[in-house]
Amino acid sequence: MTESEAIWVLGTMSGTSLDGVDAALLKTDGDCIIAFGRHDYRPYLAAERKAIRAALGRWPGEAGVAKAAAAVELAHTVVMSRLAGSAELAGFHGQTLAHEPGGRGTHQVGDGSALATTLGLPVVWDFRSADVRLGGQGAPLAPFFHFACAKWIGAEAPLAFLNLGGVGNLTWIDPRKPTPETDGACLAFDTGPANAPVDDLVYRRRGQSRDDGGALAATGRVDEGIVARFLDHPYFFKIPPKSLDRDAFPDLIAAVAELSDADAAVTLTAAAAVAVHRGARHFPEPVTRVLVTGGGRHNPVLMAMLETAFDVPVEAVEAVGLNGDMLEAQAFAFLAARVRRGLPTSCPGTTGVRAAVGGGIISRPDR
Numbered sequence: 001m002t003e004s005e006a007i008w009v010l011g012t013m014s015g016t017s018l019d020g021v022d023a024a025l026l027k028t029d030g031d032c033i034i035a036f037g038r039h040d041y042r043p044y045l046a047a048e049r050k051a052i053r054a055a056l057g058r059w060p061g062e063a064g065v066a067k068a069a070a071a072v073e074l075a076h077t078v079v080m081s082r083l084a085g086s087a088e089l090a091g092f093h094g095q096t097l098a099h100e101p102g103g104r105g106t107h108q109v110g111d112g113s114a115l116a117t118t119l120g121l122p123v124v125w126d127f128r129s130a131d132v133r134l135g136g137q138g139a140p141l142a143p144f145f146h147f148a149c150a151k152w153i154g155a156e157a158p159l160a161f162l163n164l165g166g167v168g169n170l171t172w173i174d175p176r177k178p179t180p181e182t183d184g185a186c187l188a189f190d191t192g193p194a195n196a197p198v199d200d201l202v203y204r205r206r207g208q209s210r211d212d213g214g215a216l217a218a219t220g221r222v223d224e225g226i227v228a229r230f231l232d233h234p235y236f237f238k239i240p241p242k243s244l245d246r247d248a249f250p251d252l253i254a255a256v257a258e259l260s261d262a263d264a265a266v267t268l269t270a271a272a273a274v275a276v277h278r279g280a281r282h283f284p285e286p287v288t289r290v291l292v293t294g295g296g297r298h299n300p301v302l303m304a305m306l307e308t309a310f311d312v313p314v315e316a317v318e319a320v321g322l323n324g325d326m327l328e329a330q331a332f333a334f335l336a337a338r339v340r341r342g343l344p345t346s347c348p349g350t351t352g353v354r355a356a357v358g359g360g361i362i363s364r365p366d367r
Contacts (some may be wrong), residue, residue, distance in 0.1 A: 011333025016166025030337035042079035091336030136353030145331035164296025166196035189240030192275030214301035220262030273305035
C-alpha cells in the first residue's frame, strides 16, 4: 500500500466546551473525502470535567495538569478502543488547556505515544506546535477539511463554515481553487467566544453543563450596552488570521455578573452572534451560504440571531449531508492522513503561518 492510497483513519476531538470526546472514522487519501464511517462519543464524567476545568490556562508541569492529562487519556482510550479495529491510523488532538501564540505557545494534554501503544495503531498528534513555532496562530486547524467538505458537496461558489464550539471560528472557502493551500482558497480565524461563556455561566449558577436548546436564553432580554462594549475589544480590530484562548474575554463574563440568569445567558449568546457577524467583514468575497457545525447549531436562539445578521442562508451542516457533531473529529482524521503523506495542514490564510506547513508527529505502537 502506498501512502497516497485512501485508508480508514480514526479521528478524535475534545473541544473547549469540555463536554467529552468525539471519535469518527473517515476514509481518505488526505486530499479527498472518500467515505464517512462509524462514529462514537464518550462524555467526560463529572470528576474528569472538574479536573480539566481546574487545569485550564495552565502549562506543562503546573499544578493539576497531570490529573487533567490522565482524565483526557482515559476518556480517549475508552472511545477510541471501540473504533480502532476498523482503522489503519488515528489522529489525536488532545485537550487544549492553554493557547498563547506569540507567547508561551500552545498546550494540549494527552500522550499520543501512549495511545499508540494501547490501541496498537499509529497515532498522529501534537498538530499545533509546528505551526506556532513557525509564527502561526496554531488555530483553527479544521479549514483544510472544510475545503475538502466543500468539494465533497459540490460547492461552486464561495461559502463559509462556522464552527460554534467553546470558541467560534469561521472558514471562508473558494471551492474553485485546486487545493486548500493555494493562494486565495481559504481564510480562517476565530471569531470570538461562542458556547464557552454561556456554559461557564450555567455551570457556576445552576450546576449545569450548558444551556440546553437555548431554553434559558430564550426567556431573557439582551443587554445591548454590554454587547456594544464587547465589540470594542481590541481583538475585533485585528486582521485575520487570528486565534483566541477559551478564556480570552474575562471582562464579558464580569459584565453580566449582575444580570439575571436568563438575561446573562441571552446577552452572552448575542455576543457570540455579533462576533461572528463582525468577523464576516473580513471575507475576501461575499458568501452564498453559511454552514454551521459544533454544539452551537443546536441552540435555536443563537441560530436565529445569526440568520438575522446574515443575508444568505445560515444552516446546520446536516443540510448538505454532513455530521455537525463529528465534523471536527473527522477533520483530525483527515489531517492525520495528510501528515502521513507529508502534506501541509495549515497555511498563511488559515493560521498566519509564514508558509504552508505540515504539523503533527507520528507515534507507532512499536516505539
